[in-house]
Amino acid sequence: MLTNFQLNDRFLLTAVLVGQPKLRHRVARIPQLNQRIAVRAHPGPFTAKETASYITARMGAATHRTGVLTKEAVAIIYEQSKGIGRLINARCDRCLFAGAIENVSQIDDRLVQLVGQFI
16 A cells, blocks of 8 residues: 555655565465566576676675685586575585685685585
């Protein structure tokens, strides 16, 4: 009902729903809500190039270092995660933890493969 409040030329409230794919099905079961959604976006898995850019951006934001993972390591993370963001994050997190334990300055493909055996 909140989305019904509007002036002559604009809405007074914009609602943004963000969730996993199950949310789409739940919203579909509520016609009054489903009809009010004007824009929908359903991002899929990242490509290999997008995965590399994503990891670089996240590492840059967190550490201001972008070369923490080798290109080969990133390629293996992409293969193992199939480009799914949540899985990319989990694998990178575990690889960084393993790298800290091994006291390495760069995560390579060997370490990613090793960590991948335990996920």
